[in-house]
Amino acid sequence: MPKPSQQLSAKTHQRQNQKRQLQPLLENLHDAIALINNQGNLIDVNKRACQLFGLSRRALMKRSFSSFLTAFERESFAQSLRSGQSLIGELCLCSADRVQREVEYSLTPNILLDSHLLLLRDISQRKADMAAELRRQRQRIELFSEVTLKIRQSLQLKEILHTTVTEVQRILQADRVLIYQVFANGTGKTISEAVLPDYPTILDLEFPEEVFPETYQQLYAQGRVRAIADVQDSTFGLADCLVEFVEQFQIKAKLIVPIVQVHPQALSDQNQLWGLLIAHQCSSPRHWVEFELELMQQLADQISIALAQAQFLEHLEEVVETRTAELQEVNRSLQQEITDRKQIEAALQQSEEQLRLITNAMPVLIAYVDDQQRYRFNNKAYDDWLGQSPDAIYGSHLAQVWGVDCYPQMQPQIEAALSGQVVAYENEIVLKNGNRRSVDITYIPHRDDQQLVKGFFALTSDISDRKAIERMKDEFISVVSHELRTPLTSLHSALKILATGRLGTLSNEGQQMLAIADDSTERLVRLINSVLDLQRIESGQVIIDRQICDAANLAIQAAEAMQALAQQHGVSLVTQPQSVSIWADADYILQALTNLLSNAIKFSPQGKTVWLTLEQGQSEVIFRVRDEGQGIPADQLERIFERFQQVDSSDSRKKGGTGLGLTICRKIIEQHNGRIWAESFPKYGSIFSFTVPVLE
Amino acid sequence: MLSKRVLIIDDEETIQTVVQFGIKLAAGWEVLTASSGLKGIETAQAEQPDVILLDVMMPDMDGIATFKELQAHPEVQKIPVILLTAKAQTAERRQFNDLGVSGVITKPFNSLDLPEQISRILHW
Secondary structure (H helix, E strand, O other): OOOHHHHHHHHHHHHHHHHHHHHHHHHOOOOEEEEEOOOOEEEEEOHHHHHHHOOOHHHHOOOEHHHHEOHHHHHHHHHHHHHOOOEEEEEEEEOOOOOEEEEEEEEEEEEEOOEEEEEEEEOHHHHHHHHHHHHHHHHHHHHHHHHHHHHHOOOOHHHHHHHHHHHHHHHHOOOEEEEEEEOOOOOEEEEEEEEOOOOOOOOOOEEOHHHOOHHHHHHHHOOOOEEEOOOOOHHHOOOHHHHHHHHOOOOOEEEEEEEEEOOOOOOOOOOEEEEEEEEEEOOOOOOOOHHHHHHHHHHHHHHHHHHHHHHHHHHHHHHHHHHHHHHHHHHHHHHHHHHHHHHHHHHHHHHHHHHHHHHHHOOOEEEEEEOOOEEEEEOOHHHHHHOOOHHHHOOOEHHHHHHHHHHHHHHHHHHHHHOOOOEEEEEEEEOOOOOEEEEEEEEEEEEOOOOOEEEEEEEEEEOHHHHHHHHHHHHHHHHHHHHHHHHHHHHHHHHHHHHOOOOOOOOHHHHHHHHHHHHHHHHHHHHHHHHHHHHHHHOOOOOOOOEEEEHHHHHHHHHHHHHHHHHHHOOEEEEEOOOOEEEEOHHHHHHHHHHHHHHHHHOOOOOOEEEEEEEEOOOEEEEEEEOOOOOOOHHHOOHHHOOOOOOOHHHHHHOOOOOOHHHHHHHHHHHOOOOEEEEEEOOOEEEEEEEEEEOO | OOOOEEEEEOOOHHHHHHHHHHHHHHHOOEEEEEOOHHHHHHHHHHHOOOEEEEEOOOOOOOHHHHHHHHHHOOOOOOOOEEEEEOOOOHHHHHHHHHHOOOEEEEOOOOHHHHHHHHHHHHOO
């Protein structure tokens, strides 16, 4: 058994042996190895470490590892070392000859007593490679963005395609870049091309179907990309005919990506091959790199998008065109309508001006009033009469314009007009100069298509002069009639007294003359009475005082009064009275009846009969006076009710008529709201009838 | 028929004359005349006639005013008054009746008929 010292020596020896064996291994390791003590000073290094630090092993000994670090890393490394933990990280190492290197390190503390192992690997190259790759990728992205932007600047497909081929040619430094459009029949044509001047152009050249068979089309439609570095190389499997075809254009290498069209409306999601984006190298064969493929593919996708957009644009343009055409049509008809309307308006305006001109020239008030009693039209007379211009009146309420003096009398008439009645009445108005004038007013309702009253037309005429004349006439007739009566009384009485013979006897001829004077005087008296009666009725001085009376009673009274006359003429007077209560002024009805009876008696031949009958109707009583005279011609049945319109004036004069009797009768009956008329049967006689309302 | 005394008040002299003649001839009555309302009232007061025929239309004091004046004098207010008028209308006749006159005779009339008309009106 060996002694302990012997045992220790043996172990040391063994370790030294192992170290000797490891030494060359560690020395030639690709990574740098360094041992540092607790102070961070280098205590051993291998050859790679010497290279990394740029100093000999001897120069490195006892040198602080931190002196090769930047100030910032120096501090953090010292902290890591103090923590006594294993560490992995990256550092920037600056060698003695000022070469900076990126290193990956791993620190294993206390690998030996107070010795720490530091493994360093130079990753500068790797880092530089990565940075270069990143830069390259960024450049590609930028390039791609630039091209995309250029493409997108236009909506015109032709321009887009041209930009694409130009840009691809520039970026790839290819000899020829083209876009080949595939037609539905399998043929196709180059529709855009960028080619160096040294090589022939194939723009507009149609490719026969054989060089681009249907099977190829399907493959491309599914997204096949072909990158052929050398067309002559059989490994690429180009058909001989195709090789021959491409050699015409000096093509040595080519890169083909499909342009597919996505149909948004299509039911299936199958894409259709629209065309191909192709790059040619003519100068030499060319190995196409991944980036180039990628660029081509992405640009082909951009073309697809542009195609869809172009299609959409085309559709949009169609829509716009259709819509524009529609709008133009609408616009045209609108213009026509405007023109028509303008013409109508002009015509309307002209007609309105004409109307205004006419109405303004009229010495009457002409207006249109709406259903709210507001003026919508006035002629100039409003200005002349009332001092209110049509413009000022427009839209004003009638009460505003006429004031409390006139409006209350107008109101019920206005309401009647607005309820659809034609209204005519007389009123007194005050003019702007304060004069009172009598006016005749007519309201005519204005109805729309639905027969609703929309307003009324108002016509107001000044009847003051007429009224004054009428008053004068009435006064004149009245005065004359009265003044005539007194001398007539004297004349009449004097003649009657003479006729008695008590004042002396006259010869036969003298008596005859006296009789003529007496008859004429009586006729004159009747005439004056009738004229006065008529004047009074017409001037409205007569007040019909209606009371309940019995029609039979009136008939009997009239017959009694006329009995003497009938006897004198040898005529029978027959009455068939019937007791009916009527609402009338007995005196006036009696006057009408006696008048009719007197006519009938006077115009009846001797021996004939005159009938006075009554008939009760629904709401009225009909009085009838029938004679057996010679009758009245049909065309005169209406006229005879007008003053001084006897059928035969010589005949009636002979009968002592005044020509006013029937006129007075008609006036009396009208005042009673009745009707009067005549019927005649020539040679058989006439019937004069009138109605009087019964008492309800 | 008993003899009567009639007073005619009328501004027209011819009327006075024919009334006087007519009544005298027809009935033999005495006829007094006055040519104005005032004179008529005086005569009526003085003579107390059986009836007064009073013309409505007279200057200064017309028939209506004269009638009212007559009514105001007790010594003559009982004497019946018949108006002579040219106003023959129904409405006016009513108006005159309302005054309280005994009757109305319208012009023109035949003076020979007056006694009969007066007698009928006054129920003599």
